Amino acid sequence: MIKPIYVTQAALPPLEEFIQYLEQIWNTKVLTNNGPFHQQFEKELSDYLGVKYLSLFANGTLALVTALQALRITGEVITTPFSFVATTHALWWNNIKPVFVDIEPKYFTLNPEKIESAITPQTTAILPVHVYGNPCRTEEIQKIADTYNLRVIYDAAHSFGVSINDNSLLNYGDLSILSFHATKTFNTIEGGAIICADEKTKKRIDFLKNFGFADEVTVIEPGINAKMNELQAAYGLVQLKHIDKYIAKRKIISDLYRNKLSNINGIRVIDEIEGIKHSYTYFPILVDVKIYRETRDELYERLKKHNIHGRRYFYPLISQFPSYRSLPSANKENLPVATKVAEQVICLPIYPDLDILSVNIICDIIKSLRK
Numbered sequence: 571m572i573k574p575i576y577v578t579q580a581a582l583p584p585l586e587e588f589i590q591y592l593e594q595i596w597n598t599k600v601l602t603n604n605g606p607f608h609q610q611f612e613k614e615l616s617d618y619l620g621v622k623y624l625s626l627f628a629n630g631t632l633a634l635v636t637a638l639q640a641l642r643i644t645g646e647v648i649t650t651p652f653s654f655v656a657t658t659h660a661l662w663w664n665n666i667k668p669v670f671v672d673i674e675p676k677y678f679t680l681n682p683e684k685i686e687s688a689i690t691p692q693t694t695a696i697l698p699v700h701v702y703g704n705p706c707r708t709e710e711i712q713k714i715a716d717t718y719n720l721r722v723i724y725d726a727a728h729s730f731g732v733s734i735n736d737n738s739l740l741n742y743g744d745l746s747i748l749s750f751h752a753t754k755t756f757n758t759i760e761g762g763a764i765i766c767a768d769e770k771t772k773k774r775i776d777f778l779k780n781f782g783f784a785d786e787v788t789v790i791e792p793g794i795n796a797k798m799n800e801l802q803a804a805y806g807l808v809q810l811k812h813i814d815k816y817i818a819k820r821k822i823i824s825d826l827y828r829n830k831l832s833n834i835n836g837i838r839v840i841d842e843i844e845g846i847k848h849s850y851t852y853f854p855i856l857v858d859v860k861i862y863r864e865t866r867d868e869l870y871e872r873l874k875k876h877n878i879h880g881r882r883y884f885y886p887l888i889s890q891f892p893s894y895r896s897l898p899s900a901n902k903e904n905l906p907v908a909t910k911v912a913e914q915v916i917c918l919p920i921y922p923d924l925d926i927l928s929v930n931i932i933c934d935i936i937k938s939l940r941k
């Protein structure tokens with residue numbers, strides 16, 4: 571039995587580097603409210619990601635909630651059931667009705683071919699997810715949005731540093747949101763951001779994440795407290811110095827999995843995308859019981875017996891949770907691809923400190939026959 575291996579392990583920056591920043595915070599005693607590290611981190615992060623305007627948040631969920639408010643989204647929003655619950659919860663918190671549309675079978679992102687028939691007079695926006703960091707079909711989605719005058723907010727929580735042909739994936743749609751949760755490729759312990767294309771929108775977002783304050787005496791509307799604090803921002807500045815190394819290590823693991831698992835009957839590895847620079851937040855595989863002879867759950871349990879703890883992201887579908895399952899669009903017949911993928915998927919452990927020997931052991935277990 572090897573020591574437990576979980577689906578992820580946070581990458582922490584070198585403590586001695588972080589302590590230097592902490593000493594500065596202890597000297598200035600500025601802890602939050604758009605302090606110097608917050609400002610520096612916003613600037614350095616925008617440059618690193620290749621985006622125009624970025625607003626830091628306490629976490630990705632509050633970034634999503636605020637993104638919807640920033641664009642004054644109401645009524646119904648078309649979204650995917652194949653994501654982390656926060657995607658739909660952000661709609662719920664804004665009193666918006668989610669309308670689930672099925673995913674496409676290759677990369678499991680919102681299927682543009684299914685969007686139009688879900689549009690009603692109440693539809694105001696589309697909320698797709700670049701799930702596992704794989705890009706949505708952004709051009710087709712934008713075309714539909716333009717035709718029906720809808721806004722597009724991308725949940726890009728898995729897409730830190732992902733670019734296509736050297737253009738950041740975060741530059742598509744009206745807004746994108748990121749999560750810097752401890753489990754993500756880039757973490758600030760908890761944290762997140764909204765990316766937008768113009769200064770006016772950034773200003774509105776900055777007001778909304780600070781109770782709605784525009785200045786000392788002006789509150790534009792009921793905003794929330796979603797500010798990133800100085801310790802998170804300082805931690806983020808140190809992380810930024812190491813992120814390329816973290817991504818490079820993830821790529822080695824991803825390549826090894828891909829190489830070792832691609833030819834196992836009944837195991838599907840998701841195709842690579844031409845021209846993409848990925849950041850390898852997850853390594854999902856699909857288990858086809860008819861060919862592999864074990865169900866996904868049997869493989870998941872067998873891995874667990876070896877102390878390897880993959881995760882069935884994203885099972886159950888969001889549309890199956892009690893708050894959402896009575897919606898007409900949550901019906902499984904409306905979501906056949908998502909339903910199937912949710913029953914077949916396991917995300918395997920991937921993180922910078924995962925050693926090659928462990929990856930080989932995981933692959934050998936998957937390769938070996940059950941009986």
Ligand SMILES: Cc1ncc(COP(=O)(O)O)c(C=O)c1O
Nearest residue numbers: 629630631654656727749750751
């Ligand atoms: C797709 C997706 N959206 C939103 C979130 C919420 O981000 P946070 O945990 O930073 O609130 C997460 C994950 O954690 C996520 O995976």
